Amino acid sequence: MRALNTRLVLIDVHNLSTFTNKESSNYVSTFSASFRRTMSPRHRLASSRSSSPMIRSPEMRKPRDRMFSGNGVSIIPSNSPSTSSSGSTEALSELEMFLELLPLRMRTELMKHKEIGELVEVVMDLGRKPLARFPSGDWVISEQPVKFDDLRLAVSKVGEFSDDNRSGINNSLHRISAIRNRKLQIIGLTCRVGRAISGSAEMLRDLIEGGGSILVIGPPGVGKTTLIREIARMLADDHKKRVIIVDTSNEIGGDGDVPHSGIGRARRMQVPNVNMQHNVMIEAVENHMPETIIIDEIGTELEALAASTIAQRGVQLVGTAHGMTIDNIIKNPSLQILVGGIESVTLGDEEAKKRKVQKTILERKGPPTFTCAVEMISRTECRVHHRLDATVDAILAGKPPPFELRHMDIETNNSQSSTVVPEKTYAEEHKIHNAEVVTAKEDVDNPLKHFKQYTFTRSLGKRSSPVSVYAYKILEADLLQVAMVMGLEDEIEVTDDIGAADVILASSSEMKQNPWIRGVAKFQQLPIFVIKSNTMAQMVKAIRMILGMESFGSLSKQQLNRSADIKIEDDAPKRKPSLEEIDALEEARLAIEYIVIPGGEPVELLPRCSDIVARQLELVESYQLDVENSGTEHNPRLQILPRRSNKKTSVKYSKSSSPQPTSKSLTGSNGGTSFARLPLLPE
Ligand SMILES: Nc1ncnc2c1ncn2[C@@H]1O[C@H](COP(=O)(O)OP(=O)(O)OP(=O)(O)O)[C@@H](O)[C@H]1O
Known part of the structure; x- marks a missing residue:
């Protein structure tokens, strides 16, 4: 990795008089050193990619140009940035734009923090100590409580707040969210550092290239927006797709009318107010012929419906929603449609018995909007559900869904796919029990x-x-x-x-x-x-x-x-069936479904031990078919007959006993050889 070799100059237009040269140079060196020290491998990686649009894009120079005329403390490269350092300089200048929001006393303290390059958020609440949030935890920036003037200063440097109380800084990806009092005055700010992280979607490269629609879920701040921004860039630049971002809070493409270079050649549609997100989603499909639509924070039923409409029109959809797991989405009435919707179904006795489930079950109503889903656990770890439909069906049945655990090595940027379907882990994690x-x-x-x-x-x-x-x-x-x-x-x-x-x-x-x-x-x-x-x-x-x-x-x-x-007994058998049992039941099922019912032929099964024959018998009875014991007392075997069973149980087997003849059929009046063909179907 190449080190950041840009010399920095400090300009503080407002506070020039109070900021001595000595302080300035300390300030600069502290900032540049700590930034270098804490810049993550991902940042370094982004900066060292010569092909990265982040490095070459002319738009990226804008923040730097702005710095010379900007207010407050500015840290700028004094020489023309070389290609090798421009990526990190971009990150540096964007972080610097962010820090301009803060009053000098806070900025100075924050700069000293060794993880400044990893800063996630600054929280300023009136009358309380300002907090900085780092991946390692929260940190009190200053003992001095936040004043109205501090908030005013910050607000003066950001764009207008929209009706979702969010704003941004022109040409940057930062998100500023306001908390207001009852008179609608701003009394708190959550200022999030936004970054374009090249390589952050490597973990999902196969899904992105596969062309299916991807639902990304995860808790707030886990990195969903950053991920889909990079997905948008990859699809637009590397795969030359027509990508449209529906950017409700300008968080993916940044504030300002020229989108941030972090989205590459993807186009961005702004949304006048949050309630119009679903309209803009539909408009994007109708007017701009996209192959992919990227949408952050699908949160309302209308948005979920719009997403489903888009998917039905054959457009690839990459969207995010809040929630830790797919289970949360299923339980959210507004978002349920994303996973196909659910309904309750009451089964007949036989069907319930056959499926070994309770009588009233929940089922998926239709196909999910998204092909697959990604549950983000952290920035570098996720669970991939390759088939969202199968996952939802499993969850509704109270079973562990299949998933793949993926992990990204941040040093090498390699994605490692680990254990597929660690059922126990998932079941434990989601506490699926009786x-x-x-x-x-x-x-x-x-x-x-x-x-x-x-x-x-x-x-x-x-x-x-x-x-x-x-x-x-x-x-x-x-x-x-x-x-x-x-x-x-x-x-x-x-x-x-x-x-x-x-x-x-x-x-x-x-x-x-x-x-x-x-x-x-x-x-x-x-x-x-x-x-x-x-x-x-x-x-x-x-x-x-x-x-x-x-x-x-x-x-x-x-x-x-x-x-x-x-x-209450579990609906599924508690005891794990033996391989022989599974084999025997499968043998019976195939015989019934492929020969006895469609062909009207009797089928003789293999001889089995009495316990297993008892299980086979239960299965045959659930199809309402008759059976005979065509084996011996010590070597029982069933013959499935193509005729409806009149009795509830024609042959009785107890777990530990040999089969006992209980019906005429066992005595073999028909000899088990010739039967009229009956078009029997399980009820
Ligand atoms: N791969 C990454 N490497 C370094 N920083 C990252 C990465 N992904 C996200 N971040 C940082 O983490 C913070 C949160 O990221 P982001 O806004 O993408 O999260 P989110 O899940 O979309 O949050 P929310 O749900 O609240 O919108 C940001 O400061 C972002 O710059």
Whole structure:
């Protein structure tokens, strides 16, 4: 890496008189040295790329030109910048433009910070100490609280604030956001340093080149805007695509009418006010023939709808949304459409049994707007969901979705793709477990008492009012959202008053940490429904149980007799099936679906041990087909017959016993050889 070799000169137009030469030179050397020291490898990389448009673009010189006439402290290169240092000089001058917002006393202190080149934000709240945010944490810039004058100075140096209370600095990527009082005066500022980071999208190169639409999600400040800015540049410059950025807060292309060179040849459409973002998105497609549309912060239903319309028109879409995981997007009613929308479906008994799921399940309504999704964990780490549809389906079924963990080595700029589908990790991370229901633990004498009382008098009986749920450490919005999707929003309400509640819904981790809740539940005579995770599948189940739509049946009674905790059996088999079992079931399924039903032919399966034959039998019964045992007592094997089973169970196998003949078919009146062809289909 080449070192920054630009000599710096300090000009302070306003404070020239109070700033001595000695101070000035210290100031300059401190800044340039600390900037060099802390400039990340990414910055260095960006600056050393001779082909980078950041280095060659004439627009990039503008901030530097401006510096000579600018107000406040300016740090400028005294000589013509050489190509080798121009990238870092650009970064330097842009950071310098940012620092101009701050009063001198703050600027001086901030410059001394060893990570100044990594500065993320400066927070100035009236009457409080100013804070600087670095990747390593927050740092108090000065003990002196922020004054009105400090805010005024900063505001005077930025453009007009738009209706989203954001503004910027001309020709830079910085974002200045205001907090106002009730009289609409600005009393706080969050000033974010914006940067064009060449190479920051390397991790996703294959997805970008693949041409699919990419949804980027992640918490605030993780680097989503920086990433999609670089994606826009890559697509426009390296892949020669027609890229249009719909730049709602001028954050991707920077403030001013000439976009920042960090977006390369991508075009940028500004948005007059935030409420018009969706209109501009559609306008972009209709008027400017884009191949790719880049959009930051899809946040409203209208924007999500516009995104979906764009995707339907065959335009590649790269967009960001706030949220940590895809799960958050699914649970957000405004953004749900991005993942295809969800609906609740009630299955028939047979179908539920066949799928081994509960009767009411959540399903995706249609294809997602985006092909794939990227969950940003940090600037250098992300989870890639190659097929967003599969991810959403898995999440809705309460299963761990497949994903790929990617990591970028910032020193070499190499992207490493690590373990694909670390199911356990994801499941652990998202806490995908079974649901369980408990009553107040101490009430072991008659644990069903509360439950019965609740179930039959409040829930199963005709309710004139909705069931009041006290949700303990479970997001009310999530719960109501699930209820809404199930069409049960009128049946359930969430209350903050435990005394007015009919039931308590809590997460098991919280129950462990706060056992007092059991005491309160006992006192109030309330049942506690405990879910071990906040997945939607579990909430569906909890809501059904709360409303008495799902019986606790023998399960709860048995379990209640043993202890106060009722653990609901998982919908999926708990025990991991053996390979032989999977093989045997697959053998039966293929025989049924490819031969017995379409061809009307009987099929004899391989001999298996009785436990496995019992599982095969369950599967055959779910198709309502008849079977015979064509093996021996010690070597059972099933023959699947192409005729509808009249009896519920024609052959009984217990887990540890040999097959017992129970029907005529087993005695072999038909000999298992000739049957009329029946067009049987599973119901
Ligand atoms: N790869 C990177 N290398 C160095 N700095 C980065 C990188 N990515 C982002 N940053 C810096 O991190 C800060 C936050 O980045 P950015 O604005 O892109 O985040 P964001 O996720 O879009 O935030 P928000 O959701 O609040 O808009 C900025 O100061 C930006 O310059």
